[in-house]
Amino acid sequence: METTVLLDNVRRYIQLTPAEEKTFLSFFEFKKIKKKQFLLHQRSICPATAFVLNGCLRGYTIDDNGFEHILQFAPQDWWIADMYSVLSGNPGNLNIDAIEDTEVLLLPRDVREKLFEQIPKTERYFRILMEKSLISIRQRLMDNFSLSAVERYKLFSKTYPTIVHTLPQKYIASYIGVTPEFFSKMKKELLAKRR
């Protein structure tokens, strides 16, 4: 289990003493998730926020018409959770499952507050994480308003150059907000133009 991934992440934003780091880690649970297994189901209470040590998770909702919409991919070094559910204690609308075999560290809901009490500096860490998420999701919303599907795909390729090749393309379609059929046609067009 490579907890250094998490510590390195934390160190980018706050400084903890070795003792604090140890305490910090003690709040987490280690878990392995096999490909296609779920970490969270829609309509249940999100039991923890997860930090991905390796592998890749995906977060998505299924809407009233039965369509999947991927909100987030979480490869190594990413956090993922249904924050609404974690914070409110109510059932959320996010599914989280594993795209490949994945190892995570879980920070259970009920120990979050204890962590903040015991190491107040971590409050800052999570504030910064929240801010960063907010900024990127805000940008994504704006992009959805102002960009065409093709442009959103190009942007996605730029932003996630590593995972774009490993993902089934129906996932990419879902992330950028088009049907798999349309995505396929779109890609064909792009390839045709490129030569």
Place this chain on the structure above:
Amino acid sequence: METTVLLDNVRRYIQLTPAEEKTFLSFFEFKKIKKKQFLLHQRSICPATAFVLNGCLRGYTIDDNGFEHILQFAPQDWWIADMYSVLSGNPGNLNIDAIEDTEVLLLPRDVREKLFEQIPKTERYFRILMEKSLISIRQRLMDNFSLSAVERYKLFSKTYPTIVHTLPQKYIASYIGVTPEFFSKMKKELLAKRR
């Protein structure tokens, strides 16, 4: 100047002593913004986060094709800022102007960190604000994927029952992500069905 609006807001999340509250307020600058005046222009560095005491602001970007997209309305008791710019120190892509005469309290960029140092509890306050913003904007993104324009409009009316009647409808169109022309036709349809 009714600073109680801000204090009441803060009190919902953290407890400050009267002395701390006084200190807290001392970090802010009061400002009046006349209707149609700007608080922030795209491509400039966002100098502060703003809390609306009364009136109403709007935050929006203008995309490469010259179209406005409204990200947020900020009536009384709301915060607004280009968080990307505030946090990174880089020029952002948000415009903020006043829909009506508005009074705000500004927390300048450079004193934010001082505030956190002097009253660490405020770190928590802003963490919670960030979390709440994140949740609502995430939901909005999902709604944009799964809902039709009509459904987004109905949702908007439910979510902002008070301001929906006072806003020029082209603003509502911009917020939900359709052209003013289409919005007009859509509204007509809805009224026709309703009788």
Place this chain on the structure above:
DNA sequence: CGTCTATTTGAATGTACTCAAAAGCGGTGG
């Protein structure tokens, strides 16, 4: 009252979706 902006209306167009079917591909078991 006149001007400027917001809203409505209409016709033509475009982007993306639906549904159906075929083709491709990967994993699994015989």
Place this chain on the structure above:
DNA sequence: CCACCGCTTTTGAGTACATTCAAATAGACG
């Protein structure tokens, strides 16, 4: 190792939702 099964991707035709552009009408404000 190959054949088969299930899932993903492609293709095509028809359709729907929303945009564009242009022009008319209505409202707001000095």
